[in-house]
Amino acid sequence: MKASIIAAFFALFLTCTYATKEATKKNKKAKQYVPEIDCDIKAGKIINPEFIAKCPPGCQDIKYRVYGTDIYASFSSVCGAAIHSGTIDNSGGKILVQKVAGQSGYRGSFSSGIRSLSLPRWRESFIVSEGKPKKGVTYPSTLEYSSSKSSPAKAEPKKSAQDIKATKNTDISNASEKSPEQADALRKEYQTSPGPVPTTQVTTTTLKPTTTPEPISTTPKPTTIPATTSTPATVTAAKPRPAVHRVRDIGPSSVHPVYSAVAAAASRQIQAAQGRGQNQAFRGTSPYASNRNIPRANTGIQRQEPVAAFQKPAESPVHLGISSKEELNPKPLEPVSQGNPNCKVDLSFLIDGSWSIGKRRFQIQKQFLSDVAQALDVGIAGPLMGIVQYGDDPSTEFNLKTHANSRDVKNAIEKIPQKGGRSNVGKALSFVNKNFFLDTNGNRGGAPNVAIVLVDGWPTDKVEEASRLARESGINIFFVTIEGADENEKQNVIEPNFVDKAVCRTNGFYSINVPSWFNLRKVVQTLVKRVCDTARLACSKTCLNSADIGFVIDGSSSVGTGNFRTVLQFVANISKEFEISDTDTRIGAVQYTYEQRLEFGFDKHSTKQDVLNAIKRINYWSGGTSTGAAINYASKQLFSKSKPNKRKIMVLITDGRSYDDVRVPAMTAHQNEVIAYSIGIAWAAQDELEAIATDPDKEHSFFVDEFDHLYRFVPRIIQNICTEFNSQPRN
Numbered sequence: 189m190k191a192s193i194i195a196a197f198f199a200l201f202l203t204c205t206y207a208t209k210e211a212t213k214k215n216k217k218a219k220q221y222v223p224e225i226d227c228d229i230k231a232g233k234i235i236n237p238e239f240i241a242k243c244p245p246g247c248q249d250i251k252y253r254v255y256g257t258d259i260y261a262s263f264s265s266v267c268g269a270a271i272h273s274g275t276i277d278n279s280g281g282k283i284l285v286q287k288v289a290g291q292s293g294y295r296g297s298f299s300s301g302i303r304s305l306s307l308p309r310w311r312e313s314f315i316v317s318e319g320k321p322k323k324g325v326t327y328p329s330t331l332e333y334s335s336s337k338s339s340p341a342k343a344e345p346k347k348s349a350q351d352i353k354a355t356k357n358t359d360i361s362n363a364s365e366k367s368p369e370q371a372d373a374l375r376k377e378y379q380t381s382p383g384p385v386p387t388t389q390v391t392t393t394t395l396k397p398t399t400t401p402e403p404i405s406t407t408p409k410p411t412t413i414p415a416t417t418s419t420p421a422t423v424t425a426a427k428p429r430p431a432v433h434r435v436r437d438i439g440p441s442s443v444h445p446v447y448s449a450v451a452a453a454a455s456r457q458i459q460a461a462q463g464r465g466q467n468q469a470f471r472g473t474s475p476y477a478s479n480r481n482i483p484r485a486n487t488g489i490q491r492q493e494p495v496a497a498f499q500k501p502a503e504s505p506v507h508l509g510i511s512s513k514e515e516l517n518p519k520p521l522e523p524v525s526q527g528n529p530n531c532k533v534d535l536s537f538l539i540d541g542s543w544s545i546g547k548r549r550f551q552i553q554k555q556f557l558s559d560v561a562q563a564l565d566v567g568i569a570g571p572l573m574g575i576v577q578y579g580d581d582p583s584t585e586f587n588l589k590t591h592a593n594s595r596d597v598k599n600a601i602e603k604i605p606q607k608g609g610r611s612n613v614g615k616a617l618s619f620v621n622k623n624f625f626l627d628t629n630g631n632r633g634g635a636p637n638v639a640i641v642l643v644d645g646w647p648t649d650k651v652e653e654a655s656r657l658a659r660e661s662g663i664n665i666f667f668v669t670i671e672g673a674d675e676n677e678k679q680n681v682i683e684p685n686f687v688d689k690a691v692c693r694t695n696g697f698y699s700i701n702v703p704s705w706f707n708l709r710k711v712v713q714t715l716v717k718r719v720c721d722t723a724r725l726a727c728s729k730t731c732l733n734s735a736d737i738g739f740v741i742d743g744s745s746s747v748g749t750g751n752f753r754t755v756l757q758f759v760a761n762i763s764k765e766f767e768i769s770d771t772d773t774r775i776g777a778v779q780y781t782y783e784q785r786l787e788f789g790f791d792k793h794s795t796k797q798d799v800l801n802a803i804k805r806i807n808y809w810s811g812g813t814s815t816g817a818a819i820n821y822a823s824k825q826l827f828s829k830s831k832p833n834k835r836k837i838m839v840l841i842t843d844g845r846s847y848d849d850v851r852v853p854a855m856t857a858h859q860n861e862v863i864a865y866s867i868g869i870a871w872a873a874q875d876e877l878e879a880i881a882t883d884p885d886k887e888h889s890f891f892v893d894e895f896d897h898l899y900r901f902v903p904r905i906i907q908n909i910c911t912e913f914n915s916q917p918r919n
Contacts (some may be wrong), residue, residue, distance in 0.1 A: 227249065229411070241266065252266060284318060294307040294313075359437050496888075531719070535571055539604075585604050610648040639663050652683065753808075840880055858882055863882050867898075
C-alpha cells in the first residue's frame with residue numbers, strides 16, 4: 189500500500205515536471221517571436237535602436253542598395269547589408285541589428301555577391317550580426333516604422349491657476365521683445381483677465397543721467413507720471429508719498445518690461461527739465477534720416493496702466509529747478525512720416541533735360557515731380573525716390589538714400605538746373621540699369637525697382653536693347669510721354685513704337701500719354717496708383733522672368749514608367765511658377781540614359797501652356813545612367829544658346845549612381861556660369877549630387893527618399909532660385 193502511494197506521487201511529480209517544461213517551452217517560443225522584414229526595408233525606416241529580424245530569401249539583388257562596409261549607412265537595405273557582411277546568405281535568416289552614430293564616410297566594397305557603395309557621410313549607421321539574442325535583453329516582437337505623416341496633436345492638459353499665473357508672468361516678461369502694438373495688446377489682455385496685476389504703484393530702478401549731474405539739493409523729490417493723458421506727460425515735483433516704496437539702485441533688471449515705456453518716458457522728462465536736450469538713445473539710426481528729420485519719441489501715455497512713481501535715491505537726488513506748483517510743458521515736435529508702408533518701392537525718375545523741352549516746361553516737369561513725391565508719401569518704411577536727368581549724357585541728381593521724406597525731396601527738386609542736350613533715353617536707361625539701383629545708393633533689395641521715364645516728344649536714340657536689359661535685371665519701366673510727334677514729325681522718330689518696345693507689358697498699364705504739358709498734373713494720382721500696385725509689377729520678380737532653365741532628366745531603366753511620369757509632373761510644377769515668354773523665362777529639357785536626347789530647346793515654346801504640353805509629351809526612354817555625358821550634352825545643346833544677361837539654371841534629376849564621371853563636366857558647366865541644382869531620388873549617390881551642385885551649402889543639392897515626395901521640394905527650389913537671383917550683382 190505504501191509502495192503504491194509512493195509510486196503514485198512519483199508519477200504525479202513527473203507529470204507536473206513535464207507539464208511545466210512544456211509550458212516553459214511555449215512561453216519561450218512566444219517570447220522569441222521574430223518579426224519578418226522585406227528586402228527593401230532600410231534601417232532608417234525602423235525606429236527601434238536594436239532588434240532581431242528575419243530576412244526573406246532573394247535579397248542578393250543590385251536594386252537593394254547597400255552603403256558602407258561593416259558599418260552601414262541607415263539608408264542601406266538591412267537584409268542587403270546582412271548578406272554583404274556575411275551574416276546570412278541569399279536564402280535569408282535571422283539577424284541582429286544595432287543602430288550606431290552616423291559616420292563621416294562609408295567605404296564601398298564587394299562581398300558575398302553584393303557591391304556596396306561609398307558615401308561621404310550620413311546621419312545614422314547600423315551594424316549587423318547573427319540573430320542570437322543577448323543574455324538578459326528582450327527584443328521587440330513588432331517593429332516600429334517611421335511614417336511620413338505627421339502624428340496627431342495631443343490634447344493639451346488643463347492648466348491649474350498657478351500654471352496660468354506663471355504663463356502670464358512669462359508672457360509679460362517677453363513683451364519687451366515684441367513690437368509696441370503687440371506689447372500693448374498683451375498688457376491690455378492681462379489687465380482684463382484675472383491675475384496678480386499691480387493696481388497702485390510699482391517700484392522701479394534709478395534712472396541715471398547720461399551726463400554729469402547738476403548741483404543737487406539734499407531732499408529727494410519724487411517725480412510722478414500721470415497714468416493716462418493724451419498730451420505730453422507733465423513732470424511735477426511733489427512731496428514723497430508714504431505709499432511709494434524707496435527705490436534702490438539695483439540695476440536695469442529691476443524694471444519690469446511692461447513698464448519700460450513708462451520708465452523711458454520719465455527719463456526723457458527729467459533730462460528735458462535739467463536742460464540736457466534730446467535723449468540720444470531715441471535718435472533715428474537709419475542711413476536715410478537727416479538730423480532735422482529725426483522722429484521724436486511720443487512722451488504721451490495712452491494706456492490705462494498703474495501709476496508709476498519714479499524717485500531718486502537719497503544719495504543722488506535730482507534738482508529740477510522748479511517749485512511743486514510749476515509745470516513743465518515741452519512743445520511737441522512735428523512728427524515726420526515714415527512713408528506709406530503699402531507702397532514700398534524704390535523709384536528712379538528719368539527726367540528730360542534736353543534743350544527741346546524749354547525752361548518753362550522744365551519747371552512744369554519739376555512741379556509734377558514734387559506733386560508725385562507728395563502723393564507717394566516718401567519715407568524709409570514706404571517709397572524711396574531718386575532722380576536722374578538725361579540729355580546728351582545722364583547724371584544722378586540724387587539717389588534713393590539722399591532724402592527720406594517728401595518735404596526734403598521737394599526742396600531738392602526745386603534746386604535741379606536744366607542740363608540741356610538731346611533726349612538720349614536709351615543711354616539713360618543703360619545708366620540706370622548699371623548705376624542707380626545699387627546697395628550703395630540705397631537699394632533695399634526687397635522693394636520693387638521702378639524706373640519712370642518722362643519724355644518730351646520722342647527719344648533721340650534707340651531704347652529697345654537698353655530697356656530689355658533693364659527689364660531682365662528686374663526693373664519695371666514706365667513711360668510718361670508728353671506731346672508726342674504729329675503726322676509731319678513721325679518721320680523724325682528714330683524708333684517707331686518705342687514705348688511698346690521699352691515697357692514691361694504692352695497692356696497700357698506701364699505707359700501714360702499726356703497730350704499737353706499743362707495737363708501733366710492730372711495724371712499724378714494715376715501714376716502713383718500704378719506704381720504702388722506692387723502685385724502688378726511683374727518685372728520686379730526677377731527670379732521669375734530672366735532665366736533660361738534647362739531640365740536634365742534621368743530616363744534610365746531603374747526609374748520605371750510610373751516614376752518617370754511623376755518626375756515630369758515635378759518638372760511641370762516648377763515650370764509653371766515662372767513667367768514664360770520670349771523675353772521672360774524660357775524652358776528647355778534633355779532626357780538621358782547611356783545616350784542623350786534634346787526634348788525641346790529654349791527657343792521652341794514661348795508660352796507657359798506650350799511648355800507644359802511639351803513636358804507631357806516626353807516619352808520614357810529606359811537604359812543606363814551616364815550623368816556626366818548628359819551634363820556635357822546639356823551645356824552644348826541648351827546653355828550655349830542662352831541669351832546674354834539671362835541667368836542659366838540647370839536642374840538635374842537622377843535616381844542612381846552614374847556609370848561615368850560627373851565632376852569634370854559639372855566643373856566645366858560651373859565655369860560657364862551655369863547654376864546647377866541636383867535632385868537625387870532613392871539610390872542616387874550623395875557625393876555625385878554635391879559635385880554636380882554649384883554650391884551644396886546654399887541648398888543647390890536635394891535628396892528625396894521616394895519619387896512620390898518630389899512635390900514637397902518645389903517651393904524650396906523656387907525660393908532658392910529667387911534668393912540666388914537677389915544675391916547676385918547686376919550686370
